[in-house]
Amino acid sequence: MDRTPNAARRPQLNRARVLAAAVELADRTGIEALSMRGLAQELGVVPMALYKHVANKEELLDGMVEAVVGEIGPPTGGADWQAAVRGRVLAARAALLRHPWASRAIESRTRPTPAMLSHLDSVAGLFLAGGVSADLTHHAMHALGSRVWGFTQELFPAPPTDPAAQAAAEAAQAATAAQLQAMAAHFPHLAAIVAARSHDPGSVVGGGCDDAFEFEFALDVLLDGFARLHRAGWTSAH
Template structure:
């Protein structure tokens, strides 16, 4: 063990090594527990040594996000716009699910890093080169929202209610008042650990919604839709 620690100390400290060690440490102990002191200890250096590579913890967090973004697969050459967008988003989802703290850090940033901006530029470019107008691309980006990064935020916390779960709780509150909620709740097999509802398959639900959006974007593109149509009162979506 002593030899291993000594070997770590002898390895030259670089910005890339600092960031990757921080990502691994956050994966292990959680982003809230991450500190410059703990990271320095993990790397076998004094905390001041880190500041030669990152000015402060905020810069460290930005760099960590960029490391995770670097795990997203590049666009596949020759793919049509829909396949390319779908592949990139699902790859982003794999990357962010592999480092669950990333979404929280990204949401805390006041502005995106250059790496995040490059990803967004690439996504927008897929729509533009796929025949989408600037107008429709703009609205498509709004519709995708956080799905562009492979994540979604549900309206309600789906954590089970104490002493019997969501369905039992709803029953106790009066199932007669919410017949459709109870009908839907009873219709699905429930598993644990889903953010879209206890028992729902997160990946399936994510891809289902993504495919609906992409199909809808394609239909609007083919119709030559413009937001001005809705403003003129000639119909929202044709």
């Protein structure tokens, strides 16, 4: 009979295993529910065992961000700078869509991690390799903002996730036509753009907007604008 204790049969705990378990747990329960105690239970160890590999929860979050940013992978070659930047940003977006909690974790970092700096450096490098000046690249990176990471702070609030609130939202959507008519009397311009929106019930943008379309539309507008400025020889001195 095998009398090996359960602890001896478990894979050896290391930093990589701790971070992988933390990412998986956050994927299932969200970043708000993540705790060192809960992670220890997930791994079948006492909480103190985690502190040999991560000093505290902030270091744990740093490592989780590193893991997600590491999924973006290296830049693809062979494309012009505009297509290369677009592909890099959409690769970042794909990574963050796999981990819905990651955007909040990235925003919460007071200092960029090495993987974050490497990603930013790679995006800047795509501009520079395409002949875009360091000056314009600097301002382009500011304009892209969080899109570099694959997410944005949207104009419209996200739809509720609570079942009761979701049901209320769906009931409200049924009255959209009447609401639009009433809105048009006081806010005609808002009513016009709401009526013209693309629809995607699963959107995280909110209000039925097509989430992927809105993100890529804004990205393409920005990239086209950067290309126009580059062709015109723009500098901030102007």
